[in-house]
Amino acid sequence: MRIRRRPNVDTKQLNENWQPRLYVRLIILVLLIAYAIAFILENRTAVHVHFVFATASVSLVWLILLSLAIGLIFGILLAQLERRRRRRAG
Numbered sequence: 001m002r003i004r005r006r007p008n009v010d011t012k013q014l015n016e017n018w019q020p021r022l023y024v025r026l027i028i029l030v031l032l033i034a035y036a037i038a039f040i041l042e043n044r045t046a047v048h049v050h051f052v053f054a055t056a057s058v059s060l061v062w063l064i065l066l067s068l069a070i071g072l073i074f075g076i077l078l079a080q081l082e083r084r085r086r087r088r089a090g
Helices: 011-017 020-042 060-089
Strands: 046-050 055-059
Touching: 046 060, 055 060
Parallel strands: none
Antiparallel strands: 046 055
């Protein structure tokens, strides 16, 4: 005769508390933060930026982030212009 032991932890409650998506998101967030810190530390040297009439010395990480921001802004503006052009044509 087998005696079935009841576990101390209710498995249904354990399954309800387990949220794999939350843990995946937390792991991805930690990895992104670690990558951002490494990116900043690797690109903190100062570089000279030559404009037409002036020269500026700026940290490389700020130059990269500024270029990214300008590219994003122009990309969004171009997408809006394209959407407006399609609405008028259609």
